[in-house]
Amino acid sequence: MFHRHSLGGANPFAPALIVVLLFVAGPAQARGGSTASGTSNKLNPAISLNALFLGELTDPREETDGLSAEELELIVTSVVDPHFKAFANVSFTPDRSGPESEVALEEGFVRVMGLPEGVGLRVGRFLLPMGRHNQLHTHQFPFITAPRAVEAVLGEESVGDVGVEASYSPLLPWYVNLRVYGSDGASDAFDRDGRDLVYGGRVENLWDLGEATTLEISASALSGSKASHRRILYGGDIRLKWKNIRKTYGRAFTWVTEFLGDHIPGHPEESGVYTLALYRFARRWWAGGGYSWDSSASAPGDRGSENEARLQLAWVPSEFSGLRTELGWLDPLERRRELTARVQLNFTIGAHPAHQY
Amino acid sequence: MNVVATLPSLGDIAREVGGDRVNVTSLCKGYEDPHYLQPKPSYSRTLRKAALLIDNGLELEVGWLPPLLDTARNPKLIPGSTAILDGASAVTNVLEVPTGSVDRSQGDIHPFGNPHVMLDPRNALAVVDLIARRLADLDPEGAAGYVMRADDYKTRLSARIEEWKALAAPLRGEPIVTYHKQWEYLAQWLGLNIIGYVESRPGIPPTPRHVTALIDSMVKKGVRIVLAATFMDEDAAGEVALKAGARLAVLPAEVGGADGTDSYIDLIDTIVHELAGTDDR
Numbered sequence: 224m225f226h227r228h229s230l231g232g233a234n235p236f237a238p239a240l241i242v243v244l245l246f247v248a249g250p251a252q253a254r255g256g257s258t259a260s261g262t263s264n265k266l267n268p269a270i271s272l273n274a275l276f277l278g279e280l281t282d283p284r285e286e287t288d289g290l291s292a293e294e295l296e297l298i299v300t301s302v303v304d305p306h307f308k309a310f311a312n313v314s315f316t317p318d319r320s321g322p323e324s325e326v327a328l329e330e331g332f333v334r335v336m337g338l339p340e341g342v343g344l345r346v347g348r349f350l351l352p353m354g355r356h357n358q359l360h361t362h363q364f365p366f367i368t369a370p371r372a373v374e375a376v377l378g379e380e381s382v383g384d385v386g387v388e389a390s391y392s393p394l395l396p397w398y399v400n401l402r403v404y405g406s407d408g409a410s411d412a413f414d415r416d417g418r419d420l421v422y423g424g425r426v427e428n429l430w431d432l433g434e435a436t437t438l439e440i441s442a443s444a445l446s447g448s449k450a451s452h453r454r455i456l457y458g459g460d461i462r463l464k465w466k467n468i469r470k471t472y473g474r475a476f477t478w479v480t481e482f483l484g485d486h487i488p489g490h491p492e493e494s495g496v497y498t499l500a501l502y503r504f505a506r507r508w509w510a511g512g513g514y515s516w517d518s519s520a521s522a523p524g525d526r527g528s529e530n531e532a533r534l535q536l537a538w539v540p541s542e543f544s545g546l547r548t549e550l551g552w553l554d555p556l557e558r559r560r561e562l563t564a565r566v567q568l569n570f571t572i573g574a575h576p577a578h579q580y
Numbered sequence: 581m582n583v584v585a586t587l588p589s590l591g592d593i594a595r596e597v598g599g600d601r602v603n604v605t606s607l608c609k610g611y612e613d614p615h616y617l618q619p620k621p622s623y624s625r626t627l628r629k630a631a632l633l634i635d636n637g638l639e640l641e642v643g644w645l646p647p648l649l650d651t652a653r654n655p656k657l658i659p660g661s662t663a664i665l666d667g668a669s670a671v672t673n674v675l676e677v678p679t680g681s682v683d684r685s686q687g688d689i690h691p692f693g694n695p696h697v698m699l700d701p702r703n704a705l706a707v708v709d710l711i712a713r714r715l716a717d718l719d720p721e722g723a724a725g726y727v728m729r730a731d732d733y734k735t736r737l738s739a740r741i742e743e744w745k746a747l748a749a750p751l752r753g754e755p756i757v758t759y760h761k762q763w764e765y766l767a768q769w770l771g772l773n774i775i776g777y778v779e780s781r782p783g784i785p786p787t788p789r790h791v792t793a794l795i796d797s798m799v800k801k802g803v804r805i806v807l808a809a810t811f812m813d814e815d816a817a818g819e820v821a822l823k824a825g826a827r828l829a830v831l832p833a834e835v836g837g838a839d840g841t842d843s844y845i846d847l848i849d850t851i852v853h854e855l856a857g858t859d860d861r
Contacts (some may be wrong), residue, residue: 302659308650334650340628343653392653394628398621400651432620434609461607464618471613471811472785506785506813541784542643543684572684579647580619 237368268301268309271573273362278566292317293567294361296329300576307333312360327382329360338433343390350383351410352402352425353445355460355481357381358495363578365479365499366513367549367567371531375517376456376483378489382412382445384421398429413447413454421447423456436465437580449487458483462580472506493519501535511535519556527556544570581719584630586641587614589698589833590667590707592844594634597712601722607648610836610847613686613811615783619644627652628824630663632718634711637666638674638695662717664724670710671697671752687781699833700765701848703742708734729813736779740845745770751855755801757794757826759817766851775801778808778817785791798824805855809833831837 243535277293279285295315302308311331317324332347350358356373359381369381386406393399393562405422408414413421423445430438438461460481467473477500484494495517503509515531531554537547583604585591591606598604607623608614627633627648635641649657656663668674677693688860697703712730716723752771759778767774776797780790797803798820806821806828808814814830821828831851832838841847 305658308659338653340655341653343651379793380762390627391625392651394625398625400621429621431620437620437622466618468609468618469811470813471610471616472813541684542688577619577643577645577647579651580621 229332269576270295270301270572271298271571271574271575273298273360273569273571275362276568280565281561281562281563283561285561285563287319288347289319290460291319292519296360296362298365298573298575302336303333306336308336314361329381334425341392341394343388343392345388346386348383349388350381351386351404351406351421351423351445352388353377353382353423353443353456354458354483355441355462355479362569362571365477365501365511366533366535367547367565370481370495370497370499370515371498371529371553371555372483372515372517373481375495375519375529376485376493378411380411382410384408384410386421396426397431398425401425402427408447410447412445412456413449414451415572419448421445436463438463450490452487452489455486456483458496472503473501477501491519493517495519497531499533507539509535509537509539511537529556530554543572543575544568581631581715581760582629583634583715584615584627584844585731586633586635586645587667587698588633589704589844589847590636590711593704593708593733594632594711594715596844597697597708597726597730598715598722599725599729601719601725602715610832610834610838610841612834613809613812614640614834615643617641617644619648621651624635624653627657628654630654630657632663632665632714633657634665634667636695636698637668638692638697639690640668640695662714665710665714666693667707667710670706671703672706675768676761685781687779688783694761694764696762696833697765698844699763699851701737701744701767701844702769703765704736704844705734705741708737729817737845740849744848747856748852749848754804755796755798756805756806756807757803757820757824758806759812762809763807770852770855772855775803778806778820786815786820791816791820795824797861798826805829807831807855812836827857831855 275293278290279288281288297313300310307478311328312330314327315324319546328348330347330349332349334385335344339346352358356369357377384406386404388402388404390400390402403424405420408419408421425441425443427441428439432438442459447454458481460479463478466475470494480498482496484492486492495515497513497515499511499513501509501511513533516528518528531551533549533551535547535549539545547567549565553561581602583594583598584603585594585604585606587608588606588610591604593605594602605626607626608617628724635645646729674693678691682689682691708730748770753773755773755775757776757778758774761777761782776794778786802839803824804824804826806817808817808828808830810830810832818828831854832847834843835841835847837843838850842852
């Protein structure tokens with residue numbers, strides 16, 4: 224769970240207003256870089272806003288049914304000086320049950336530049352590289368919500384923390400990236416009160432299988448304190464990507480499968496796996512499907528498993544907007560089977576930084 | 581010296597100027613749209629070894645080069661470094677630099693101007709000098725050779741420019757339609773008159789209403805050529821050309837974009853001959 228701070232008040236759109244004011248206020252400052260005023264916008268960072276609006280209908284009915292402003296993400300990035308490059312993602316989540324909203328610093332870190340070849344270092348708050356999906360911001364999710372298997376093992380919110388990550392990418396015949404990190408332990412995946420050091424690592428491998436196809440195989444592990452024991456999270460993921468590179472808007476295909484599990488001595492283990500595929504069959508259209516399975520328990524002996532399947536159809540008029548529709552079927556623990564229909568509008572304004580591959 | 585160029589045309593010029601003293605790799609293939617290269621981590625391995633990165637600039641590569649530089653972890657390639665060279669910085673007459681407000685209702689616009697500068701070989705002459713100077717800065721021992729090879733290449737390119745101008749002279753004032761806002765520099769050089777685009781806005785696919793209006797306009801203005809890069813949507817461009825009674829010219833926009841375009845000079849030669857309707861070589 225991110226550290227969320229309530230923006231109380233009567234106006235449910237308070238976060239959005241703040242964002243709008245930021246955009247309005249910026250250009251109102253001196254444009255010419257007047258020496259007398261001492262203000263200029265030439266050194267402003269790249270600023271962008273992602274907005275997600277969601278409509279949801281579930282059978283049987285759920286509290287979450289209806290229309291909502293799902294999340295707004297304000298993203299700011301810039302080179303700080305010759306030594307650091309900074310990135311921040313601030314998330315605004317309007318509370319559907321009342322006028323309050325929550326603000327969370329999803330990520331806020333600096334990367335150190337100019338280190339020896341192949342070495343990377345980042346410091347600050349970041350999404351821990353525990354698996355593939357956990358590193359994605361909401362607007363990057365391949366489906367509207369995270370696969371149930373990810374939520375079952377890692378929790379409903381992505382696991383982020385304040386810490387230090389070092390990475391090294393040796394020059395081998397294929398791409399390899401080794402990442403190790405330690406963090407404060409203030410995550411819901413672990414005991415927040417204990418604040419024992421959380422540490423983990425991830426190894427990423429990527430092979431070019433031709434000019435249009437890549438294969439990635441990665442493994443992750445993370446260890447921290449939970450219920451007076453050491454909780455070890457582990458996982459592996461594989462991704463195959465293909466795109467017809469000879470056409471700007473050519474057909475493209477992505478297949479991802481990820482496995483996650485945990486181990487706490489004396490406690491039942493949780494584990495889950497999901498697989499999904501997305502296919503661009505026309506310039507503006509994507510179709511996808513996914514399946515998720517997880518096994519978890521709230522108490523020893525209370526084991527059960529969940530299954531989830533989804534279908535998606537997305538219309539993507541440009542790089543900066545998209546409309547996704549999904550049909551999901553979930554067979555959850557301790558509840559009746561659910562059938563959910565979702566529609567999500569996603570748009571981006573401003574100078575949004577390019578995503579990693 | 582390891583030199584990495586984002587575009588094959590810049591790579592070819594670096595190879596011509598650098599000679600045996602440089603080992604040049606280009607990230608983008610000639611048949612790929614340079615706006616939308618997939619930033620595969622394997623490219624960051626290439627960038628790791630680079631002593632010089634030559635990009636086009638004007639934000640042509642903004643969608644994929646920054647994340648590659650992050651993962652390359654090459655201490656030489658950090659913002660502001662002399663190991664990063666913007667080819668377009670040599671060009672003094674950048675076209676279509678917005679003067680008013682800019683937003684994406686105008687499509688995928690480039691806020692710093694049209695980046696496709698390499699489609700005017702006169703701009704390439706300036707880029708040759710720029711690359712030679714930077715190579716000389718980074719490798720002073722080879723400076724004399726870089727200057728000599730740059731001068732030799734410019735002499736050869738300049739001679740071909742005169743040839744191409746003569747060949748394309750009958751096209752001066754010719755009204756044409758292009759698929760994407762990509763050929764402005766070429767049109768300015770050859771005196772072609774771009775009267776419309778198949779895309780309704782840059783990067784935005786054509787609507788039926790736009791296509792109808794465009795075809796009407798083409799018929800009225802006597803457009804005989806529709807120009808599209810190999811990686812664009814040939815079906816839409818072909819439909820427009822067919823209905824307007826024009827010829828669809830699908831051209832390489834970069835070195836390696838088609839057979840017989842292994843060098844920058846070959847690329848421009850192919851484009852000019854194709855436009856002039858004399859590509860029977």
